[in-house]
Every structure is written in structure tokens, then in C-alpha cells.
Amino acid sequence: MPTHQPLFIKQALIHKMIAHAESLTEECCGFLLGHDGETRTVAEVVPARNAATLNKEKQFSIEPLEYLKVENYADENSFELIGIYHSHPNHPAIPSEHDQRAAQPHFSYIILSLVNSKFHDIKSWRLDSNRNFIEELINQTIT
Amino acid sequence: MATVFIPTPLRKFTKNTAKLEIQGNSVKEIIDALTVEFPELKRHLVNADGKIPNFINIFVDDDDIRNLQQENTQVKGNTIVSIVPAIAGGVE
Numbered sequence: 001m002p003t004h005q006p007l008f009i010k011q012a013l014i015h016k017m018i019a020h021a022e023s024l025t026e027e028c029c030g031f032l033l034g035h036d037g038e039t040r041t042v043a044e045v046v047p048a049r050n051a052a053t054l055n056k057e058k059q060f061s062i063e064p065l066e067y068l069k070v071e072n073y074a075d076e077n078s079f080e081l082i083g084i085y086h087s088h089p090n091h092p093a094i095p096s097e098h099d100q101r102a103a104q105p106h107f108s109y110i111i112l113s114l115v116n117s118k119f120h121d122i123k124s125w126r127l128d129s130n131r132n133f134i135e136e137l138i139n140q141t142i143t
Numbered sequence: 144m145a146t147v148f149i150p151t152p153l154r155k156f157t158k159n160t161a162k163l164e165i166q167g168n169s170v171k172e173i174i175d176a177l178t179v180e181f182p183e184l185k186r187h188l189v190n191a192d193g194k195i196p197n198f199i200n201i202f203v204d205d206d207d208i209r210n211l212q213q214e215n216t217q218v219k220g221n222t223i224v225s226i227v228p229a230i231a232g233g234v235e
Contacts (some may be wrong), residue, residue, distance in 0.1 A: 059233035099232035104152035
């Protein structure tokens with residue numbers, strides 16, 4: 001049962017992530033920038049390069065220097081880096097053991113499930129204080 | 144002394160501060176001093192063996208300390224030490 005506040009995000013940004021995911025056979029990945037106050041809102045999504053060295057269809061990683069660049073971009077534009085998105089081709093939008101091991105506290109993790117390269121489902125997750133992923137509801141906004 | 148960059152997910156443990164001036168002559172001394180000042184950071188930056196965990200990257204200016212002298216890498220007053228969480232995952 002979700003216990004986190006919902007994650008607010010514009011439909012257009014969801015469509016941008018879906019387009020990114022459907023354009024690749026490998027897992028896509030990227031950053032969620034926005035604001036985290038009384039509500040947590042995604043204001044911009046920034047696609048990243050999947051730098052995994054093996055099996056990119058089932059794994060992703062982001063280069064540390066690309067991460068630093070986006071943190072600096074967020075600071076300069078009065079955003080916060082509030083999470084990461086990635087795709088699960090032919091797999092549910094549920095965090096894997098790998099996702100859990102690598103997860104950072106306080107980040108939102110959006111997972112897009114694809115079936116045969118087509119978008120199927122989207123869910124967002126966040127660690128609780130015991131490092132268990134808890135689903136956070138996605139509240140899609142028009143504007 | 145060095146300026147330490149704290150990544151967003153760990154700023155909750157540093158009173159939402161992104162950049163801190165920390166005393167120390169090496170990365171190890173900097174991390175030790177940082178985790179004394181902010182004890183909640185320790186479980187994220189130091190593993191049971193006292194080492195920096197694999198899922199944390201430390202950069203001294205633009206260089207990964209794995210390509211330098213690891214935790215013994217020296218720092219100076221104008222050095223920027225960046226803590227960068229490894230961002231990874233996937234189906235497997």
C-alpha cells in the first residue's frame with residue numbers, strides 16, 4: 001500500500017519518457033528534475049546514455065560525470081534532482097533486486113514496462129527508511 | 144581542507160547543504176571528518192570494512208579516486224571532492 005506522497009508529472013513528460021523507451025531495444029535511463037516540497041513534482045526529464053558495459057537489454061548504468069553534469073544543471077536552473085527513470089523491456093514495472101541494491105535514498109524511481117518494444121505500464125517507487133521499495137502513486141497533470 | 148559536493152539524495156543528511164568546507168589532507172580524512180559532523184551519512188559512505196562502498200564514486204576535481212591513490216588521494220584547499228552515487232539497475 002503506497003505510503004509516500006504522490007509524484008506529480010505532466011502527461012507530456014510521460015510521453016517523452018515513453019518515446020525514449022520505445023526508441024531503443026536496450027534499457028533506457030534518465031533523470032527526473034523538479035521540486036520536492038509539500039508536493040513532489042517532476043518539471044523536466046533528461047534522457048541519459050546507458051553506459052552499462054554488458055547486456056544493456058537488461059541493465060543500465062549512468063556515467064558519474066554525466067550525473068555530476070545534471071546535478072550542476074539542476075542547481076543552475078533552480079531544480080532538484082529528484083529521481084531516475086528507466087525501462088524494463090518485457091518485464092513488469094516492478095523494481096528488480098539490482099534496482100533495489102543500487103537505489104539511492106529519497107529518489108523517485110520511475111520504471112516503464114515495455115512489451116515487444118511497446119509501452120505497457122508505468123509505476124514509480126521510492127525507498128522507505130528500511131530500504132524497501134514502496135510504490136508512490138503517479139499523478140498525471142495536463143499542464 | 145577541501146570543498147565537498149554532496150549529491151541530492153544525501154543532502155537530507157547534511158541539512159540540505161550541497162557544498163561543505165571540510166578539513167583534511169586526504170580523501171580518507173575528509174570522509175572521516177564529514178561523517179563525524181554528519182553521522183547519518185556514515186552508513187552511505189563507509190562499509191563495514193571502513194572502505195568506500197562500490198556504489199559510491201568519489202571524484203577529486205575531475206578524476207575518479209580509483210584512478211588516483213584511492214582513499215589516500217591528497218587534497219588541497221582549492222580541491223573539490225565530489226561524492227557521486229552509482230546510478231544503475233535493470234531487470235537483471
